Amino acid sequence: MSLDPASRARFNLERAAVMLLDDTPMGMSILVQIVTGLGAKTLYRCASVEQAQQVATSYELDLAIVDGMAPSGAGYDFVRWMRTEAKEPNCYTPVLITTAHTPASDVARARDCGGHIIIKKPIAPKVMLERILWVAKEGRPFLFSGSYVGPDRRFRNDGPPDGIGRRREDHMVDAGEAPADEEAASDARAAS
Amino acid sequence: MSTVRFVFPKVRLTEILKTPGGLTVAEALERAQTNLEEIRPTCIADLTALLEYAEAGLEQLPEPADDAGLADLYAIAVRGIGAGAVCGVPAVDEALTSLCDLIDHLRTRGRFDHEAVAVHVRAWRLLMNPDLPDGGAEPVLDGLRKVTSRYAGPEPA
Numbered sequence: 001m002s003l004d005p006a007s008r009a010r011f012n013l014e015r016a017a018v019m020l021l022d023d024t025p026m027g028m029s030i031l032v033q034i035v036t037g038l039g040a041k042t043l044y045r046c047a048s049v050e051q052a053q054q055v056a057t058s059y060e061l062d063l064a065i066v067d068g069m070a071p072s073g074a075g076y077d078f079v080r081w082m083r084t085e086a087k088e089p090n091c092y093t094p095v096l097i098t099t100a101h102t103p104a105s106d107v108a109r110a111r112d113c114g115g116h117i118i119i120k121k122p123i124a125p126k127v128m129l130e131r132i133l134w135v136a137k138e139g140r141p142f143l144f145s146g147s148y149v150g151p152d153r154r155f156r157n158d159g160p161p162d163g164i165g166r167r168r169e170d171h172m173v174d175a176g177e178a179p180a181d182e183e184a185a186s187d188a189r190a191a192s
Numbered sequence: 193m194s195t196v197r198f199v200f201p202k203v204r205l206t207e208i209l210k211t212p213g214g215l216t217v218a219e220a221l222e223r224a225q226t227n228l229e230e231i232r233p234t235c236i237a238d239l240t241a242l243l244e245y246a247e248a249g250l251e252q253l254p255e256p257a258d259d260a261g262l263a264d265l266y267a268i269a270v271r272g273i274g275a276g277a278v279c280g281v282p283a284v285d286e287a288l289t290s291l292c293d294l295i296d297h298l299r300t301r302g303r304f305d306h307e308a309v310a311v312h313v314r315a316w317r318l319l320m321n322p323d324l325p326d327g328g329a330e331p332v333l334d335g336l337r338k339v340t341s342r343y344a345g346p347e348p349a
């Protein structure tokens with residue numbers, strides 16, 4: 001994911017509608033300076049979850065940068081709301097979660113709320129740009145599975161772990177050939 | 193058994209990033225850094241105000257501290273993380289992260305260590321000095337990490 005800071009490669013954020021959610025004026029100010037520096041022009045600045053819900057209901061968003069808002073963790077709840085309650089296309093909008101600190105009790109909530117990636121503060125402009133480019137990559141599926149709704153967070157598909165193979169094949173290797181009848185099966189169980 | 197459904201949404205951001213114009217990576221990063229330097233004085237003032245709140249909060253903390261007092265200190269410290277780098281005192285971010293870790297461990301275990309918290313707040317004040325000699329912050333941060341690590345991990349039986 002590392003980006004060459006001297007790269008002459010071009011990108012254009014001018015037409016992107018970006019929502020920022022941070023309940024601290026200083027955190028918001030830092031985010032605004034970074035994102036405008038990277039070229040974004042349409043920013044929706046939200047200092048509360050209520051404002052953010054209003055924005056997500058009223059405008060089409062291309063990117064959301066949401067602070068976890070420790071200690072309450074309300075930012076995570078907002079992301080979950082966005083995934084489950086917001087209308088298309090915003091329910092699929094790429095979401096970067098920023099966090100200053102995640103209490104141990106909130107780790108699962110942060111992981112499972114449906115954000116694309118979590119960025120630890122302090123945030124360097126280079127890191128922010130790398131993450132924006134990463135979440136914009138095409139072809140990342142969204143997963144609806146029980147209590148989780150959000151992007152598939154697997155970075156790559158390596159197949160089954162080395163040396164294990166597929167489960168059906170594992171069974172055949174471990175168990176050997178199936179016993180011919182119930183008596184033989186009983187013998188095999190007794191011998192094991 | 194729960195069912196799993198995959199959807200492949202079209203990401204408009206992908207197309208937007210490819211539109212002609214825009215900035216080179218180098219230009220964008222330079223602009224963002226310049227922007228951050230412009231807000232440095234405001235950030236220093238805000239971070240100093242937070243430090244003063246933390247010092248006052250520490251002074252008022254009862255012995256042994258109640259959970260609410262620790263929660264208040266946590267809320268102050270966590271708001272400062274990220275500003276240190278912008279203010280030119282990046283070690284402050286690390287000290288505040290260590291303080292948040294410490295308070296989180298203490299609250300999880302129902303413990304309190306006034307001196308462990310106090311040394312973090314004093315270090316915060318010290319590390320706000322941008323004229324610390326090269327390498328001056330590292331021993332302080334090492335010490336803070338050691339203090340915090342005492343309360344990390346499972347409670348000894």
